Amino acid sequence: MLYPGNIKKEFNKQINYANRGMDLEALVNEANKFYEINDIAIIYKKPTPVNITKVKYENNKVLTKGQLKSKSSLDYVGVYKGKYLDFDAKSTLSKTSFPLSNISNHQIKHIKNVLKHGGLTFLIIEINNEIYLFKGETLIEFINNNERKSIPYKEIKNNGEKIALKYNPTLDYLNIVNRLYFKGENNEK
Amino acid sequence: MLYPGNIKKEFNKQINYANRGMDLEALVNEANKFYEINDIAIIYKKPTPVNITKVKYENNKVLTKGQLKSKSSLDYVGVYKGKYLDFDAKSTLSKTSFPLSNISNHQIKHIKNVLKHGGLTFLIIEINNEIYLFKGETLIEFINNNERKSIPYKEIKNNGEKIALKYNPTLDYLNIVNRLYFKGENNEK
Numbered sequence: 001m002l003y004p005g006n007i008k009k010e011f012n013k014q015i016n017y018a019n020r021g022m023d024l025e026a027l028v029n030e031a032n033k034f035y036e037i038n039d040i041a042i043i044y045k046k047p048t049p050v051n052i053t054k055v056k057y058e059n060n061k062v063l064t065k066g067q068l069k070s071k072s073s074l075d076y077v078g079v080y081k082g083k084y085l086d087f088d089a090k091s092t093l094s095k096t097s098f099p100l101s102n103i104s105n106h107q108i109k110h111i112k113n114v115l116k117h118g119g120l121t122f123l124i125i126e127i128n129n130e131i132y133l134f135k136g137e138t139l140i141e142f143i144n145n146n147e148r149k150s151i152p153y154k155e156i157k158n159n160g161e162k163i164a165l166k167y168n169p170t171l172d173y174l175n176i177v178n179r180l181y182f183k184g185e186n187n188e189k
Numbered sequence: 190m191l192y193p194g195n196i197k198k199e200f201n202k203q204i205n206y207a208n209r210g211m212d213l214e215a216l217v218n219e220a221n222k223f224y225e226i227n228d229i230a231i232i233y234k235k236p237t238p239v240n241i242t243k244v245k246y247e248n249n250k251v252l253t254k255g256q257l258k259s260k261s262s263l264d265y266v267g268v269y270k271g272k273y274l275d276f277d278a279k280s281t282l283s284k285t286s287f288p289l290s291n292i293s294n295h296q297i298k299h300i301k302n303v304l305k306h307g308g309l310t311f312l313i314i315e316i317n318n319e320i321y322l323f324k325g326e327t328l329i330e331f332i333n334n335n336e337r338k339s340i341p342y343k344e345i346k347n348n349g350e351k352i353a354l355k356y357n358p359t360l361d362y363l364n365i366v367n368r369l370y371f372k373g374e375n376n377e378k
Contacts, residue, residue: 042302044262047238050253061256064239068251073233077266079275082307084268113231118271 024126024171028076028089031169035080041174043078043085072106074121080174081182084119086110091126097150098125100143108143111136120181124173125160127153132160133176213315216360217265217278223358224269230363232267232274261295263310269363270371273308275299280315286339287314289332297332300325309370313362314349316342321349322365 035041054065074088090102103123114121114136121136134151138159142151161176224230243254263277279291292312303310303325310325323340327348331340350365 036302039305042299042306042308047236047258048241049236050239050241050255052237052239055257064253064255064257066239066253066255068244068253069236079273079303079306079308082272084271084273084308086268110231113225114268116228117231117268119231119268119273 024089024091024124024131027131027169027171028124028173031171031173032076032078034169035174041078041080041085043076043080045076046073070106071104073110074107080120080177083181084114084117085177086114086119086121087124089124089126094150095128095153097152098127098156099150101149103139108140112140115140120177122177124163124171125156127156130157131163131165131171132156133163133173133180134160135180213278213280213313213320213360216320216358217313217362220358220360220362221265221267224363230267230269230274232265232269234265235262259295260293262299263296269309269366272370273303273306274366275303275308275310276313278313278315283339284317284342286341287316287345288339290338292328297329301329304329309366311366313352313360314345316345319346320352320354320360321345322352322362322369323349324369 029045032041032043032045035043049069049071050064050066051069052064052066056063056065074086076085076087076089078085088103088107090098092098092102111121123134123136123139125132125134134156139151142155142159161180163171163173163176166172218234221230221232221234224232238258238260239253239255240258241253241255245252245254263275265274265276265278267274277292277296279287281287281291300310312323312325312328314321314323323345328340331344331348350369352360352362352365355361
């Protein structure tokens with residue numbers, strides 16, 4: 001079965017400020033909007049891949065029927081300082097580890113490919129009410145050197161970069177990207 | 190109405206070797222496959238954006254109903270030598286000019302944005318049985334300096350880069366990209 005969790009999420013998408021704050025996806029979207037408006041980067045969510053099998057015109061709309069395809073890449077793609085960016089945002093309710101079942105084999109392959117061609121790729125992981133940027137390189141290294149089916153929280157804490165929430169945008173992950181990948185360059189940001 | 194032409198094309202997609210050879214999209218897809226297999230670049234077609242309104246599980250498939258969204262970016266995205274690539278492939282049957290109605294205002298805005306952030310963006314234009322790579326910069330310049338609703342063939346011939354068909358891949362557009370954007374760098378390709 002194809003990631004029903006994601007789909008459910010798509011339809012229950014509500015920004016809940018009351019309990020745990022905005023959900024992770026809403027935070028990433030907010031940041032991306034901020035980056036676009038302020039000419040910092042162009043980053044967008046890829047459309048959900050649907051195999052369209054039927055179309056129908058009705059009231060100037062194009063209605064579609066189709067079938068969900070499995071995801072073979074990550075959710076977000078974009079350009080920042082000329083570089084190709086490709087990443088995903090994942091939350092886990094577990095407090096002790098991030099289950100690798102959150103990432104498909106196709107996605108792992110995609111991450112390796114992007115790294116091979118010099119793109120920037122990472123996960124934004126929400127765990128224990130904290131948010132981390134976890135580099136693709138670190139993820140692949142972990143998978144290569146471990147038999148484990150999940151990444152322990154401690155590992156994420158030690159090898160990821162915590163993203164502190166702030167004002168405008170709330171989740172300024174490009175600040176971390178800048179530090180991790182563009183260190184030593186002339187940064188005006 | 191939303192680009193019904195594109196959609197029709199999606200469903201009539203047949204590779205016709207008999208008449209005019211493979212269609213342009215098939216050629217781009219063939220090249221992208223070649224680039225991936227040979228570790229040259231990762232470039233893929235973005236999914237058609239659908240606003241999913243209903244999902245249903247049936248025989249282990251996820252069936253969707255939805256509505257087509259208008260395209261605000263270009264069809265292809267990818268990473269080549271670390272750089273962000275974003276482009277579209279367009280054919281015209283006109284022999285004298287390429288109608289700008291082929292490109293939406295949102296797409297023009299997207300091209301400008303990608304250029305601003307240092308991404309590589311262009312059109313692959315099929316006209317008069319020839320195929321050209323037409324840089325985003327050249328396109329924007331043309332639009333800024335002209336009232337015309339189409340780009341004359343001569344303009345494309347003079348300011349675009351003709352892509353000669355060859356063997357494996359047939360449409361080696363990255364060869365042109367390499368020459369146009371990476372000139373002077375150490376190119377092993």
